[in-house]
Amino acid sequence: MWETATPAELKRLTDQIGSGILMLEVCGDRRYRLLSLNCRIEQATGLRHEDMTGRYMDELLSEEERERVLGRYDQCVETGEVLQYEEGLRFIGRVVRWRTVLTPIKDDTGQVVRLMGSTIDVSDRHELEARLRGVVDELRESESQLQLALQGGDIGVFEWRMREQRVFANDGWAPTLNFFGGPIEMTSSEWIRIVHPDDRAVAVAAGERALDNATASYTVEYRVRNMEGDWRWLHTHGTVVEWNEDGEPARVCGTFRDITQQTRDREALRKVTEELQYQAVHDSMTGALNHGAIMDVLERELERARRDGGAVTVAFIDADHFKHINDSQGHPVGDEVLTGLVRRIRDVLRPYDHLGRYGGEEFMVIATGPGAVGLALYERLRQAVGARPVVTAAGAIAVTVSLGVAVCQGGSCGKAELVRLADRALYRAKAAGRNRVVMAEQADDGHEALAE
Structure with missing residues (x-):
């Protein structure tokens, strides 16, 4: 039947088949005439059976496709055996990839007179495989790069x-x-x-x-x-x-x-940062707060006192006859005396009290809370300093201090006023013979009332 059916009959028969079917007539001298295309091939290629019937394949194929395709037809005719292959052919600007089973149709004498190609469009699968191969190649490349990165x-x-x-x-x-x-x-x-x-x-x-x-x-x-x-x-x-x-x-x-x-770098940077922050607010020689830092503390404590109604006490501490020590023993020994003085003051102060170097041999203590008001804390400071000489490179040197103390209740006075009161009290302590504590209090008329 297949070897004698007309193109119309072939079309009608093959349209009922699920795969693409084309029928070729073997004309000799490597010429193959197209007899029919079923609807599956029409859908895949955009070609029409009516337009293509009777045309020769060598005329339809591009130059680059012709030798390859005709070679497969020749092989099937010469061997008389079924041939399976996969290839891509261009139709109307689109490459369609076929998986083809090419079957020889023989006449009664055994001669191959027709070829029937059963095809399946595998373009999507081929594209997917190509994309998959691309992904695999990319993964291999990424893996190679990652391995190099890990090794290096x-x-x-x-x-x-x-x-x-x-x-x-x-x-x-x-x-x-x-x-x-x-x-x-x-x-x-x-x-x-x-x-x-x-x-x-x-x-x-x-x-x-x-x-x-x-x-x-x-x-x-x-x-x-x-x-x-x-x-x-x-x-x-x-x-x-x-x-x-x-x-x-x-x-x-x-x-x-x-x-x-x-x-390690972060830790080193942290230490340097801490050191710079420390140096920014501390006196480099004695380790007490510097002038700017102790005045900032006073501002904060007065603000707190305004909120909670507490008391803030400022005490000026001055080393007695310090100029004589500097002149007679030299400034390095004077520095040792001031450093020893700070150590003894710290031994007496409470954890929440503040000590700063106001300038030269003059220091400021800011005290708050219970015990900040009255002479007791400052008498202990005076006695601790004078209890024994300060040991220096030049020998033991006896040191005493004078203290002027001013108290502000509830933050009612300003920073400058409180400092002025404490400074005047210190002046009175030194004028009265040194090595003593003088308290300054505001009287009702605004003048200081001094008490020793």
Whole structure:
């Protein structure tokens, strides 16, 4: 039937078949005339059976396609065997990729007179495979780049398997850091044992947060001991990538990076910053607050007193006859005397009192709270300083101090006024013979009332 059916009959018969069917007549001398196209091929190519019937394939094919396609037809005719292949052909500007089964149709004498091509359009599959190959190539390239980065950098990759309770990590970065000395494979408990004791709770808590599904990932920094016994800081980021059938985390993957040098740099920067901040508000010789800082404290304490109604006391402390010490013993010895003086004052002051160097040999104490009002605290200061000589490079030097004290209740006076009252009280103490405490209080008429 197939070898004698007319083009119209072939069209009617093959339209009922689910795959694309084309029928060719073998005309000799490598010429193949198209007899029919079924509806499947028409849909795939945009060609019409009526327009194509009777045309020769060598006229329809492009130059680059002709030799390849005709060669397959010749092979099928010469061998008389079914031929299967896959190829792409261009139709109306579109390349259609076919999977074809080419079957020879023979007459009664066994001669091949027609060829029937059964085709399936696999263009979409081929495109998908091409895209997949592209993705695979990109992944391979990314993997290669990642491996180079891991080998040349300080990044490690780890895998934590929940069921086995084991940790695995790459060794690409180990030679650079001399860390572990090779690829890592150990139990979870072995890993925890190399974590610094002070950091174990933090490291474990971070992992548990991810495992408890509170978060799918975690980031934590901690120290571990390497093969040489050195502590190295790691920055670790892990993510749950697999769950078991019960919905529990089964595998965590992530990276860890050696940040030891960065941590040391941060610590050094922190210390420098703290030192600069300290120097900005402290006297470099005695360690007491400098003039600007102690005046800022006074402003804050007066503001607090205005809010809560408390008392603020300012005491000026001046080393008696200090000019004589400087002139007779030299300024370095004078500096030792002032430093010793500050140590003794601090021994008496309470934790919440403030001591500052107002200028030269003059110091300021700001006291608040219970015990700030009255002579008791300042008498203890005076006695502590004069109780024994200050030991210096020039020998033991006896030192006494004079104190002028002013009290402000409820923040009712300004900073300048309180300083003026304390300064006048100090002047009276020195004028009265030194080595004494003089209290200044505001009288109702605005003048100071002095008490020793």
